[in-house]
Amino acid sequence: MTNSLPSLREARHIVGLALPLSLVQLAQVAISTTDIVMLGWLGGEALAGGALGFFAFNLLRTMGFGLIVGTSNLVAADQRESVASAHLLAALIVASGAAMLAAGCFVLGGGMLGQLGQDPAVAAIAAHYLILVAPGIFPLFWFYAYRGVVVGRRKTNSLLVITLATIVINAAFDYGFIYGAFGLPRLGAAGVAASSSIAYLAQFGAIVWVTHASFRFERLVARADIWNSVRRLLAIGIPTAGSYGSEAGFTAVITLMVGTFGAAALAGHAVVNQITYVVFMLSIGLSHATSIGVSEGVGRGSAAAALRSGRTGLVVVAAIMAVFAALYLLFPHNLLAAFGLGADTAAVTAVALTLLPLAAAMQIFDGLQNVAIGALRGVQRAGISFWVTMVGYWVVGVPVAWLLGLQFHLGPAGIWIGLALGLVVTALGMVVTFERSAMALPSAAATA
Known part of the structure; x- marks a missing residue:
């Protein structure tokens, strides 16, 4: 399909729409981040x-x-x-x-x-x-x-x-x-x-x-x-x-699994999860902006425009998440120092340092699945996203986390491998569904 590749102009349009929305989301998540930081002092x-x-x-x-x-x-x-x-x-x-x-x-x-x-x-x-x-x-x-x-x-x-x-x-x-x-x-x-x-x-x-x-x-x-x-x-x-609820429930089950390994494991999980949660707020703004761009293409009867907006949003979020993933790998101690982990610093930090590399890989796919959900809303296929999450999170993610973390005794790292794999499957499913849905849209010429 011609003229449906990502473009710099479309990227500027999406980022311009996403920025104010992301600022509101970041401000909201700062409340829970403040709670986690102060709890770390205890x-x-x-x-x-x-x-x-x-x-x-x-x-x-x-x-x-x-x-x-x-x-x-x-x-x-x-x-x-x-x-x-x-x-x-x-x-x-x-x-x-x-x-x-x-x-x-x-x-x-x-x-x-x-x-x-x-x-x-x-x-x-x-x-x-x-x-x-x-x-x-x-x-x-x-x-x-x-x-x-x-x-x-x-x-x-x-x-x-x-x-x-x-x-x-x-x-x-x-x-x-x-x-x-x-x-x-x-x-x-x-x-x-x-x-x-x-x-x-x-x-x-x-x-x-x-x-x-x-x-x-x-x-x-x-x-x-x-x-x-x-x-x-x-x-x-x-x-x-x-x-x-499917996504939040998946996260809650992962948290309960990690909690079976003790307070230090759960604390380290909480810190890394909060770091990724803050970055995730950026993808929410990009998801809304991408959804608007895709809807505009659908409204004009242009499948190419809808595809271009969706693909651009996916490229932008992947690039931004990759930057943060690199920061996790390059400056792990600096990130964890902000949480001031009190008397149990050594045990909690050890867990967190194990999880940060997994979070780096997970973050990219977490951003992709979030923007893909917005793109699916734009092509009026939001209902299918629930079933994709059910497969990715509950059919793949939870069983793998249980198997690796609790049965193969890999601990919190094994559980996070299941978390990451669930997000990978969900993201790929969302992206493929969007591509097929957008490609099936009637063009303005065909409609005429």
Whole structure:
């Protein structure tokens, strides 16, 4: 197909769209990075317990976000000058239901972590973490509902400002609750969960004020319109939550496997995972930008343009991820030094240094699969991404991780080989599916 190869012009277009989106994502992940860094000051056991609690929290947080993320699509598709209140109310209803389920799981399920082969002391810290973070899931999910309105109307600058302020609030309360400073109770490792709940409440209050000050909402809302919006939102959200949950669940299972090797192994895993998670945020912005470019090609009836956008996005993300992969290999000690690993530095660092080379290889394919998901959305084949993740993560990744790590006794490194292989299979499956889907698109000439 002519004129479908990656181009520098298309790369500039994609990067220009991706940059502001990536900045918002990086600002958001800075909150959890701050938590991990401060937990590292307390030592390996505290870091492991807090990380285990965060991974459990992140599983349900990610799925809840998937349920609500379609709010921006509903708002963007509505061409009226004022925002339909039904869309916001529907998002708040779905967010409240999801938050109730998540909070119940945190409170009731935290005590079960000790029965999953985790160190008892680590599991106790994680259970305390989940109890303290449970109240914060409500304002966090409500924030996502309002975020959908802001993104749907393309007013993302306020999101960046709010998120940056939330980082500061979270860091201050992290320090206060961990060490009992500023007149706050000393909660130790679980203090990061209490600070997160407060930070989520603050960011929710901020976005409510900004949203209602910036947009005009319809005053009269029919009950039928609200439930219609709920049905439309769930039609988008349920499959999206399934895809997000597949990936987050895969990560959680990997974490539980690593946790069976003790606190130092889990702490080293948490540090390397957080490093890769920060870099992964860049690929999210590129995924959104690539998806827009592919959709524009589809809208013009140009299969070549759609292919060119998708291929360019894949080349760009591979190049950026390769740069970070090289940094992992060249400066491993410098990267780990930022986490100040407390009294257990030697044991945790040894694990982390073993995992960083595997993370370098994994990072490239993690970026590719994320951008490929965006490209598949552009050619209206998003539903198939769930099945690709099921094969890559659960048919390949989890069994290989269990076999190498637990049966062949390769430890955390063997588990991460399974993690990396699962991402390789997923990325290749996504890319091949996009290529076939885009090649099958009718061209403008053929349509005419």
